[in-house]
Amino acid sequence: MSEVLEVGISAELAQKIREHGVETYPYECCGALLGRDLGLTENAVADKKSHSVSREVLSLFPLVNRRDDSPRNRFSVTADDVRDAEKTASAQGLEVIGWYHSHPDHPARPSDYDRDHAWPWYSYIIVSVHTGVPQDMTSWRLKDDRSGFLEEKIAPMKVSAAN
Amino acid sequence: MSVKVMIPTPLRAYAGKRDSAEFSAATVGEALSGLTSQFAELRKHLYTEDGKLRAFVNVYLNDEDIRYLAKENTPTKDGDTISIIPSIAGGSFAR
Numbered sequence: 001m002s003e004v005l006e007v008g009i010s011a012e013l014a015q016k017i018r019e020h021g022v023e024t025y026p027y028e029c030c031g032a033l034l035g036r037d038l039g040l041t042e043n044a045v046a047d048k049k050s051h052s053v054s055r056e057v058l059s060l061f062p063l064v065n066r067r068d069d070s071p072r073n074r075f076s077v078t079a080d081d082v083r084d085a086e087k088t089a090s091a092q093g094l095e096v097i098g099w100y101h102s103h104p105d106h107p108a109r110p111s112d113y114d115r116d117h118a119w120p121w122y123s124y125i126i127v128s129v130h131t132g133v134p135q136d137m138t139s140w141r142l143k144d145d146r147s148g149f150l151e152e153k154i155a156p157m158k159v160s161a162a163n
Numbered sequence: 164m165s166v167k168v169m170i171p172t173p174l175r176a177y178a179g180k181r182d183s184a185e186f187s188a189a190t191v192g193e194a195l196s197g198l199t200s201q202f203a204e205l206r207k208h209l210y211t212e213d214g215k216l217r218a219f220v221n222v223y224l225n226d227e228d229i230r231y232l233a234k235e236n237t238p239t240k241d242g243d244t245i246s247i248i249p250s251i252a253g254g255s256f257a258r
Contacts, residue, residue, distance in 0.1 A: 028254065028255070030251070030253075032251075067252075073254045073255045074252070074253075074254035075251075075253055075254060076250060076251070076252045077250060077251035077252070079221040079248040079249070081251075082248050082249060083248060095172060096172075099251050099253075101253050103254075103255035105255075110253070111253070111254060113252075113254045114253040117218075117219045117250075117251070117252040117253055118253070119171075119173040119174065119208055119249055120174075120208065121173035121174070122173050124253070144204075145207075146208070
């Protein structure tokens, strides 16, 4: 069975991620993606054997990069920040479905360091910011065997929940 | 004695979709060992290949980070809850 990974996000929230990356440039920005995981849904397109694993980002929880020793190429979010993000999500009837961060002056592709510090299931959105200008935005999920990431499609959504 | 281990959402797929599991354990390490024995697929997401807890994986006994207690040797008592919380980290290239 082929599987298409997909994360839905509104243009407005995607723009907020880009703006966060610009704001913190040349340092990395980071934050939590709050939303809903809709699980495995039958893909209504021609290939009936393919499925979409759909989830949607409905709110963002921007965080402070705790790495003051190397903020240009590293970000770190403490366990307390993670708990705050989970509480905020829960208060909105949502859950933390992933994380975003920027790659200043580097491509929007996960590094080995990203892989070593990731868990599966989460969506990891990366925005590339070159010379202060946002470029590509991609999203990734860690493979079950931790050998690398699978890229997931970023699907534009028209409506976002109140942020 | 029974200790409850809360399983974080991203790892539930490797634990039969359960959000918690209970183990008879005298220490945090024994409870985590019970968890990864019952759900072997979880192990690689919590531990490195040489058997150490991954640096970004934080373990709490009730509300206390076990790093500030006796780490995995921290004794547990009946009714304790263990939580596993990641720190999120990443970056663009190797230093």
